[in-house]
Amino acid sequence: DIRMTQSPSSLSASIGDRVTITCRASQDIRNYLAWFQQKPGKAPKSLIYAASSLQSGVPSKFSGSGYGTEFTLTISSLQPEDSATYYCQHYDTYPPTFGGGTKVEIK
Amino acid sequence: EVQLVESGGGLVQPGGSLRLSCAASGFTFSDHYMDWVRQAPGKGLEWVGRTRDKINSYSTEYAASVKGRFTVSRDGSKNSLYLQMNSLQSEDTAVYYCARSIRDSSGHYNFDYWGQGTLVTVSS
Numbered sequence: 211d212i213r214m215t216q217s218p219s220s221l222s223a224s225i226g227d228r229v230t231i232t233c234r235a236s237q238d239i240r241n242y243l244a245w246f247q248q249k250p251g252k253a254p255k256s257l258i259y260a261a262s263s264l265q266s267g268v269p270s271k272f273s274g275s276g277y278g279t280e281f282t283l284t285i286s287s288l289q290p291e292d293s294a295t296y297y298c299q300h301y302d303t304y305p306p307t308f309g310g311g312t313k314v315e316i317k
Numbered sequence: 318e319v320q321l322v323e324s325g326g327g328l329v330q331p332g333g334s335l336r337l338s339c340a341a342s343g344f345t346f347s348d349h350y351m352d353w354v355r356q357a358p359g360k361g362l363e364w365v366g367r368t369r370d371k372i373n374s375y376s377t378e379y380a381a382s383v384k385g386r387f388t389v390s391r392d393g394s395k396n397s398l399y400l401q402m403n404s405l406q407s408e409d410t411a412v413y414y415c416a417r418s419i420r421d422s423s424g425h426y427n428f429d430y431w432g433q434g435t436l437v438t439v440s441s
Binding site: 241242244247252253255256260263265266269283297299301302304305306307308309310311 | 334354361362363364369378380381414421422423426427428429430432433434
């Protein structure tokens with residue numbers, strides 16, 4: 211199985227900060243990479259697919275980049291509603307696997 | 318509006334069985350791959366299994382951890398997805414989410430909508 215590793219596992223940032231989360235795949239997954247946001251007690255919400263394409267209705271402050279084995283999710287200007295855990299996931303082959311998550315908190 | 322509503326979770330003894338349901342609405346159910354994803358308490362997300370669309374004969378795929386014990390199926394007449402879980406173990410305790418998958422331009426499928434989840438607790 212492909213192993214997905216996220217860093218950092220948690221971070222604390224101020225309102226308005228630019229936040230970047232990294233996701234690394236244990237082998238080449240081309241651009242078959244998605245990002246999800248999950249708030250406590252809620253279902254995950256799909257943010258990005260194909261490494262950089264925004265799902266419908268997702269604000270443009272979220273952006274993704276990368277190809278192959280290294281990917282990033284960026285929040286351009288952190289807001290209180292962005293406090294959540296973020297997961298990456300590959301969907302290149304079976305089984306699709308998720309990273310361990312990055313918890314984003316507001317200072 | 319796409320809606321996915323899971324039901325059927327609860328407390329079950331080790332070795333027991335349970336069937337989860339996911340009622341889908343707001344889209345053409347037969348045209349979409351559908352998945353189950355679970356999350357153990359305080360842990361991350363784990364893909365469980367998938368059923369493909371009608372064109373692909375609703376064929377299925379499973380995670381190694383559940384293969385042979387869990388079965389994903391669907392009923393198009395009811396727009397419903399199911400997860401039959403047998404030989405349940407304590408490590409199957411989790412919130413189970415159904416998710417719709419959508420085909421991107423490259424032909425790969427990624428999750429776009431998720432249900433709210435249903436909790437399964439395996440304990441004596």
